[in-house]
Amino acid sequence: MKAKNTLLIIVGSVISAFTAAQTINMENSPYNMQNSPYNMENSQYNMRNSPYNMENSPYNASAKNGVYDNSGNRIGYEVKAPSGVTNYFDNSGNRVGYTPAKR
Numbered sequence: 001m002k003a004k005n006t007l008l009i010i011v012g013s014v015i016s017a018f019t020a021a022q023t024i025n026m027e028n029s030p031y032n033m034q035n036s037p038y039n040m041e042n043s044q045y046n047m048r049n050s051p052y053n054m055e056n057s058p059y060n061a062s063a064k065n066g067v068y069d070n071s072g073n074r075i076g077y078e079v080k081a082p083s084g085v086t087n088y089f090d091n092s093g094n095r096v097g098y099t100p101a102k103r
Contacts, residue, residue: 027100032100034083034085034101035085035098037095039081039083041083041085042095044089044093044094044095049079049087049089049093051077051089051091051093056077056089063077065077065078075090076088076091077091084102085098085101086098
C-alpha cells in the first residue's frame with residue numbers, strides 16, 4: 001500500500017511539473033476577449049465593421065481598407081478596432097480573421 005501511494009505521488013508530481021511548464025500566450029488567442037468575435041468592437045454588427053458602412057462597401061471605389069487577392073479582385077476589407085486588433089471581413093461582412101494588437 002505504501003509503494004502504491006509513493007507511485008501516485010511521483011506520477012502526480014511529474015504531471016503537475018509538465019503542465020506547469022507549458023505556457024499559454026493569450027495575446028494571440030481567439031479566447032482572449034480582445035480578439036473574440038463576441039467582443040462588440042470585433043463584431044460585424046458594429047457599424048464601424050458593417051459592410052453597410054460606406055467606408056467598407058465594395059461599391060465604394062475610393063475605399064482605402066479593401067483586401068484584394070493576387071488577381072486584383074476585392075475579397076473583403078479590414079477594420080482596426082480601438083483596442084488595436086485588426087479585423088478582416090469578407091465582402092458580406094463575415095469576420096474571417098484578425099491580427100492581434102501590437103504591444
